[in-house]
Amino acid sequence: MKISSRLSDVPPSGIREFFELVLNMDDVLSLGVGEPDFVTPWRIREAGIYSLETGYTSYTSNKGLLELRELIARELHDRYSISYDPDEEILITTGVSEGFDLAVRSVVDPGDEVVVFEPSYVSYDPCVKFSGGETRRIELDIDSGFVPSPDVIRENITEDTALMVINNPNNPTGSCLDFETAREISMISKEYDVPLLCDEIYSKLVYNGELHSPLDFDGMKDNCILLDGFSKSHAMTGWRIGYAAGPKEVISAMNKIHQYTMLCAPIVSQKAAVEAIENCENEVTEMVKEYNRRRRLVYGRFNRMGLRCSEPDGAFYVFPSIKKTGLSSEEFSKQLLEEEKVAVVPGTAFGSAGEGHIRCSYANSKEVLKEALDRIERFVSDKI
Template sequence: MIKTSYVSKTIAELKPSGIRRFFDLAANLEGVVSLGVGEPDFVTSWAVREAAINSLEEGYTSYTANAGLFELRSEISWYMEKQFHVSYRPDDQIIVTVGASQALDIALRTILNPGEEVIVVEPCFVAYAPLVTMAGGIPVTVQTSKEEDFKLTPQQLEAAITPKTKAVLICSPNNPTGTQLGQEELVMLADIVKKHDLLVISDEIYAELAYDEEFTSFAAVDGMLERTIVINGFSKGFAMTGWRLGFVCAPKEISEAMLKLHQYAMMCAPTVAQHAALEALKNGMQDVEEMRRSYRRRRNYIVKSFNEMGLDCHNPGGAFYAFPSIERTGMTSMEFAEKLLTEELVAVVPGDVFGESGEGHIRCSYASSMEQLQEALRRMERFMKNHCQ
């Protein structure tokens, strides 16, 4: 018998992912239509897969440089300049990581001293607060509201800052709400960040999935390049979730410090995946555009359907999630999701797993085929009629 005292107190006190717990329930049921998994339903394009196969046939099976293939970092540098108008040097400001999750981890562990605070904007990806905690920091959550379309206001940011605040962790377009911050909104937040001499960790993994206005990187805001750590990767926009490849761009001083962590913890990202990503950046943007158009059609359909059935839903500007309110049912988010699953075999994610401000909502991914979306929405409409007469 292993003693519980052998486990770190920090890890022992972490809550398991609410998303995984819920989908363990769904996995045991037949005929479930899932709107839960945050993963593209597209297969990685053939050209990208072929590049990976060719790299194996040519014998590229050794480690790369710790920071990643220089050719890939150069391509990322060009991509960031062309797509988002921010300039990073491939030799000392870009690190290729094992997914965006590892990029987040090393960014937080690099900048935080024990007890320093990171402002985390909720609702948010379930890993943010735990990653801050595991890095020795203290997550300070700021709860956004549906009345503000789940956008962080300058007043909220200012009120959350203390002498211990080190950084703000923000995601736009957002998981789970799909909310995208526009350039003017970022400028107002940046003024406060600069006033208090803070860092920003900007999770931009959904940057390619912006539908109604051009995406603006936080690093592109005047005066923010030198105080922003940009997290990005290939999972969402390029449909490469299983390849586990991300990247982080940061000022030289921070990037070189992150590289030390990366060297000891990971050595380098998978070589095959790096060759695949190189092809994706060089020749895959047409595939990205086709996926974006498809997601936009699905978004329009699912949001319209939710509002018509009485589930008030704001129009998400990006990512592939809708975040409708279920408050009129009188159920909690967990009750709604569990009843919907057992009665109609539709899997969605309870909003409260993304933070307290997510209560009263559910997250529904529209990264599913139109046929699946139509079937799920038929079942949900029937569910609403049964419970909201």
């Protein structure tokens, strides 16, 4: 049977392909999965259980529970001083991954270009291809701290540019936009009339000060689609609950696709998300404190073992350079797995700009992290 060329041109996920190897091995210490090691806080789980016990098993509005959208609107006003209409400008999605796909398909026509900064999350380029668009890659490096240069951004905007993707904090590098870069990106967006798709799923996992977003600046509400959710901040990956906020015409277009493909996010997850917003700030704060302790441990150890590492300001990843070993990212990752039974993700899973790097998640216990780092150091000492 013939397969669409849009699909045949997209390779399998570099992360999932690599971890098929891990499944066939015993006693592997994994620093590869981008998932909190915490269990969803009890208050949230209890709210989900109670919603089932009281009979909440039906569809919701395609847009999601109004109660949840109102809470999100209030939270976004507190964060950005922007007022979103919960009825027309917020959509509850089945995770941020669905939100990203909906947003791209809503604003990108075949032949349009989408600016993506690499290394980038593995779904970005495939979703652009599924929409018929073309990815215009801007490669970032460790010398810049993986933060884009406004001048380079301007050089890469063309008459075909339909969208610019901002992942802040970034997966896989952990980098965050500084104030000036966020301001410049907002100015470029308005100057060239290029809308932004801001994926801020790690927005609550920030360690060195506050998060600087293009949405912090005047006039950006109408030029930006914001994506966020509960997977990372509230350890709710399996609940599959996210949201999009943006201009009503874009949210309406996203909802049009959503209502034909997904209908609505699960009502149990939406009820749990209500509890997450209303009563779980303390639990999030404690998780962030623990991530920060692990961040300092892992960042410090990589630099001490001679692998240059840009300090991550957000998310729960480090992206050290392994160029000193003389191995490619894939060679390093496979040999480390075979010799020391530690799983990391080759940097090339996040685009060609990731070559010479590996991604390591510190969403794991300190005991596991220390043992994994000891093994990595032993492996590296034989190579450099």
